[in-house]
Amino acid sequence: MKHRTRDDRGSISVWLAVSSFVMIILVGLAVDLGGQVHAKQRAHDIAAEAARTGGEQVQAAPAIKGQYVAVDAVAARNAAEDYLTASGVTGTVTITGGDTITVDVTGTYTPKFLSFIGIGDLTVTSHASARLIRSLGGSEQ
DSSP states (O other): OOOOOOOOOOHHHHHHHHHHHHHHHHHHHHHHHHHHHHHHHHHHHHHHHHHHHHHOOOHHHHHTTOOOOOBBBBHHHHHHHHHHHHTTTEEEEEEEETTEEEEEEEEEEOOOOOGGGOOOOEEEEEEEHHHHHHHETTEOO
């Protein structure tokens, strides 16, 4: 009497196919989440630079006389918005108290791998502000 051995042909192929698919998903997740973090950092950098650019627009006469430092609101808003436009992002510019410029930026990141499983564009946002100060001898006046 002969015993038939179990036929295992093909079982490694199924295991390899499943594990390869899982590895591709994991690598895709790492790449796309890293890309989203990079896009968020870029949005923050752009918001900070736009706020700084707007902060350079100072009302000249009172600053030269040493009276006070204040933002030229129209010029500051235009400079910050121009910076956002040149960077290719959308955002809002707010000026408060005559000395603080706040920029909110909204952008998107398009996944490279996760789009294959139906995950679309991911929204990234950031917020930065710059405040003008007058200092004398290293201390704020």
